[in-house]
Amino acid sequence: MDSAQWRPRFRFGQAFTAPAPMDDGEGEAPRRLARILEDLPAEVVECFSGCGSPIPEAIGGRRLLDLGCGTGRDAFLCANLAGPGGFVMGLDREPELLAVARRNVEEAMARFGHPEPNVAFRQGLIEDLAAAELEDEGFDVVISNRALNLVPRKLAVLQEVHRVLKPGGEFYFADVYTDRRLPEEIGSDPEVLREQLGGALYVGDLVRMARRAGFADPRIVSRNPLTLADPDLHARLGGISFWAVTFRLFKIPGLEDGDEDYGxxxxxxxxxxxxxxxxxxxxxxxxxxxxxxxxxxxxxxxxxxxxxxxxxxxxxxxxxxxxxxxxxxx
Ligand SMILES: C[S@@+](CC[C@H](N)C(=O)[O-])C[C@H]1O[C@@H](n2cnc3c(N)ncnc32)[C@H](O)[C@@H]1O
Structure with a gap:
């Protein structure tokens, strides 16, 4: 299947104004990412359908995993930042999207000046990383951009991420959340489903779920409102609002469930x-x-x-x- 056919399914629809990909923060870090983006093959960048910029800092020489990588924009960005001594694995369930990513590896590596590919793409489900043969404690950082809300078994995803992270590792991810639990009739509203927002989790429930999975102190990095453009949908939603939120979850034993003051x-x-x-x-x-x-x-x-x-x-x-x-x- 032509990759272009996949694009509309995973983009924000007409009903929402998504934040620009590099909206998370200002200054030198976004400028640095923008420069790397210019080096990425156009096909990879055009198919991007995330909702934030969960590109972690300080990843030189590190091993990363991108869950629901799609055509690989974030995986390629991270491969550049990780450098030839680092490695990035992109995981997705859709072979057509992985084919786009794979056919651009050689060109991206040439543009980065990497002698050997430091990025690879694997087919699998993000809620079952064992089936994708991803070993315990194999990664320093796991990232994900707008994939968790598409998976019904979100706790399983978080538990699997906890398993594959090294101690001290981090899950850094952006997704769409709501400010309250979605009533069933809203979650199954055809327009909400068309926009792929039916699986958006109440942000408080994500925090609880993360704690159950072993991430004791979830941190919000950024929160951007998704503005409703369709007045009918807006009216049906009542006061419910959708947000693109970027979280950091650290796998650090002994973290308390909130910050305490030790001076x-x-x-x-x-x-x-x-x-x-x-x-x-x-x-x-x-x-x-x-x-x-x-x-x-x-x-x-x-x-x-x-x-x-x-x-x-x-x-x-x-x-x-x-x-x-x-x-x-x-
Ligand atoms: C909205 S797209 C985002 C893609 C990519 N992260 C980006 O920012 O362009 C969601 C991606 O998650 C993948 N996905 C959804 N459910 C999945 C699952 N259970 N396991 C693996 N991938 C999944 C889809 O195939 C799709 O590529």
Whole structure:
């Protein structure tokens, strides 16, 4: 099947105004991604149908997995950033989309200047990574862009991601969520189904599910409203709103279910490629290079144990507790 025939199925339909692919953040990191995008084969970029930009920072030499990779735009971006010493596996259930990705590997590698391909594409279901022969603790980072909401067994996906991540690893993913649970008649509304939004999860339920899968402290990185353009659909939805949300989930044993205050601070060293001046761990924890910023106990663990560790100096330890961590108090 011609890849163009697949495009409309996975794009935001007329009813919604999707955020631009590089809307997550401003400044040097998006500019860096935009430059790499210019190097990608046009066919790969044209078929993109994600809802955010879950392209992780600090992935040089790392092993990544892209769940529901489609024609591979994000997988190729990550392959560039991971460099020849890193590796990216793209997984999708649709052979036609994988064929587009595969036939562009050689050209992308030539443009990147990689002597050997550091990206591969495999067919499989994201809720059953064992069947796709993906081993325990095989990846540093798992990404996904607008695939989770298409899968009924979302908890199984999160549990599988937890299994295949190395300790200290991260699931960094963007998807469509609602601000409340969808009533059944809305979830099965033909227009909502046509837009592939019927599977959108209430964001609070994603947080609970992530905790059940072993990710104790889910972090929201960005949240962009999807604006309804169809007034009839808008009226049928009542007050329900849809959001493109990017989450970070860290596989770090011992994280508490929320941040506690141990009187600690972190100083970002400005050393993450593409983030010389600032780095945001999540929407509430942004670090300007060189400035000590108060952090809670979980952020301390994330910044000490994850791949971000070499890029931070942590001030203080967890020997003394000062109560719940309140980000607004300085
Ligand atoms: C909206 S598209 C996004 C594709 C790609 N991430 C992008 O940003 O262009 C969703 C993708 O998820 C894939 N998908 C949906 N359910 C899946 C499943 N259970 N297992 C594997 N892939 C799945 C689809 O084939 C499709 O490629």
């Amino acid at each position: 600690q601070a972190a100083r970002y060293l400005g050393t993450i490629p593409g983030c010389a001046h600032h780095f945001c761990l999540d929407a509430e924890n942004c670090f300007e290079t060189g400035r000590a910023v108060r952090i809670g106990g979980n952020s301390d663990q994330i910044l000490r144990i994850s791949r971000f560790a070499p890029h931070f100096e942590i001030l203080g330890d967890r020997s003394r507790h000062f109560g719940p961590f309140a980000r607004t108090v300085s």
